[in-house]
Amino acid sequence: MKGLYAAILLSMAVIFATNWLFPKKQAVPEASGEPAKVEVKAETAQPIAVADKTASAPDIETILKADKRVDIDNSAVRGSIRVKGARFDELYLDKYKETMEADSGDVELLSPAQSKAPYYAEFGFIDAENKLRLPDSETLWRVKGSKLTPQTPVVLEWDNGQGLKFIRKISVDDNYMFKIDQSVENNTGRKISLYPYGLINKTHIEGENTTRVVHEGMSGVLDSTLKEIKYSSLKDDKKEEFKSNGGWAGFSDHYWFSALILDNNQKSNVKFSKTGENAYQTDFVGQPLTVENGSVGTTEHRFFAGAKEITLLDKYSKDLHIDKFDLAVDFGWYYFLTKPFFYILNFLYKFIGNMGWAILLFAALLRLAMFPVANKSYESMSKMKKVQPKIQSLQEKFKGDKMKLQQEMMELYRKEKINPASGCLPMLIQIPVFFSLYKVLNIAIEIRHAPFIGWIKDLSAPDPLTISVLTHIPVPGFLDIGIWPIVMGLTMYVQQKLNPKPSNPDQARMFALMPLIFMFMLGHFASGLVIYWTLSNILSIIQQKVIMKKIGVD
Structure with a gap:
């Protein structure tokens, strides 16, 4: 018995020492299903190289003042949406400080493409035939509403001048969940089919702000299976693709994460990829939205950006039917106890x-x-x-x-x-x-x-x-x-x-x-x-x- 006691204690010591000194390598999951028919590409600023990470970049205030913006404000977050491109690219978490110092600023989650560490999300449509003029990152939307709050959603409108009118209604709850309702009015004289998409693009410099204790990288629950992909496993031009009914996909940090919430009623093509030096992307493409001439087609999507508050994630999972949303938190092997x-x-x-x-x-x-x-x-x-x-x-x-x-x-x-x-x-x-x-x-x-x-x-x-x-x-x-x-x-x-x-x-x-x-x-x-x-x-x-x-x- 004493030998077993010593062996168990020694085993624990070895396990902890190994985990601390030699973190495990995350196996890259195999893709399931066929690749998406259409590609989602983010129009990004040139990412900052590792050797250049201290190079001068525009001051964040300068970047924010350069474009028209719609402010975001609730009890948990503050920030803004860039009107050009309707991009979520500025978000601070009001309840959390970066450090324990008295003068510490709030945790910054999302950041514009021109900043040192771009991290943003956007939604839209793709034309598989590439014949239609669609809104993109340079589209200047007309805004109805001055501030996005839980009580006041914001409506964005844009007419392509070719018979298509796009209306995007953005709302936010009291915490970290955004809802994006898109409608397309078709007066082109013919039937059209558009693929709805959503993407999150994030800069990650290897070795910065990482921990050996929890998974940090891309993650999601796809067809009820947790997928965790390390940044280091995605080399240039390599991507991991999946098909999923419902679930979610995004980026996970130690305490924070962002996620695209997938439609439970249809198959979505989900992709994790490296889009440039230190730049990574999670995106989905939904099933085509077919709109007859003279009709209106609609889509509904959600986007989470905030803290990994377990009780809140469980509430979202129950209320919004998001599959295993709590697995955004790395509970480890002993989930049933942890x-x-x-x-x-x-x-x-x-x-x-x-x-x-x-x-x-x-x-x-x-x-x-x-x-x-x-x-x-x-x-x-x-x-x-x-x-x-x-x-x-x-x-x-x-x-x-x-x-x-x-x-x-x-x-x-x-x-x-x-x-x-x-x-x-x-x-x-x-x-x-x-x-x-x-x-x-x-x-x-x-x-x-x-x-x-x-x-x-x-x-x-x-x-x-x-x-x-x-x-x-x-x-x-x-x-x-x-x-x-x-x-x-x-x-x-x-x-x-x-x-x-x-x-x-x-x-x-x-x-x-x-x-x-x-x-x-x-x-x-x-x-x-x-x-x-x-x-x-x-x-x-x-x-x-x-x-x-x-x-x-x-």
Whole structure:
């Protein structure tokens, strides 16, 4: 049992170290279905090369003033739509700051094509025969309405001078969902067919603002299957294409994302591609809209741009019938645990008002739920410690006969009613629990910048009060850990001392190093996780001490 315990702990150490030092490569999913009949091409400004990323670019205010714009304003976002091209290309998230600094600006999500990091969305129609004059990125629309708010939608109109009139009504809710209703009035004298499209174009410079913990890149749920595509997997001229009834497709960052919401009632051709140096695009092309002469054809699409608020994503998924919209959040392998854990934490947070105390209460409730199983485990380990002198005596007596020693030890366990394997069950349960909580603390935007007490101002970040900060002595990065990881390491050491010593000297040495390994390894993880682990250890120590006293073990 002790060997298994050490092996499990070592496995966890290896898994975490591997994940941290050598992030996994994302396999590129295979395309399903035929490619779209028509191509969606964004008319972009020249992207900035990596070597040139600090080169001068027009000031954002200069860019915004150069074009007529319609302001966007609700309780969650602010920004504007460029009237020329009807492009969503300026959006700030009012509830979130870029950093913890007092003078930090709001998170910028969308940015114009002429800026250093273009990120924008647009909608329109494509003529497969390329015979009709259609609105594009240079089209100057006539605007009805001065500001887009939840109460005041904006209407854009444009006449192509050839018998086609395009009307686009844009609305927004109180959060991050935009609705685009398009209508086409046909007075050309003949029937026409147009393909509706939507696209999101984004600049990504490899190595900037990336994390190893969650997926960052292109993503979507297509035909009920999650697709995640790394930027690095798309080389020049390479694209991934799919067909899907409903779902969504877009770009995912750590805490923010944008998505084109697909029509549930028809097949859409979805494409992920690289469109230039550091420029990537997600787009869809819907089924053709056929409009008879003298008639009006309509389409309806939605566009999400905002924060990965799990409760809000679930609400959108239910109310708007968006397939698995919550998978915009990278819940990881243990989805069945990670998501419920988030909802429990979020409930406790709303009840208490502080995420740090919510994490501690969650740890206590989890220990309470595992109390019966843990009790049996600690009873078994306490009995093992009690018979340790007898085991050592048998080892000395039969040190030359391993088979006989094994038989005598099993007989001893039988007489003392000890199950040597029973101590492993709580540990096995703890592994998915630990990984799930680790994931929650890294994905939940509700924990980003959430303070605790004292010096912990952000539970999603490592403990900032490190050895080098306290001593003003330079310390190598991996060894430079905070106070909470050290306290956690001490609790692991105390807990280890309560357990029976491994009979194998090599196992004993390896086991003795575990608190040290975990202390430095977890020292660079979210402080909320370390705080949880520390309290969990303390509660385990108390429970184990009570049982040891009951059994009569020192």
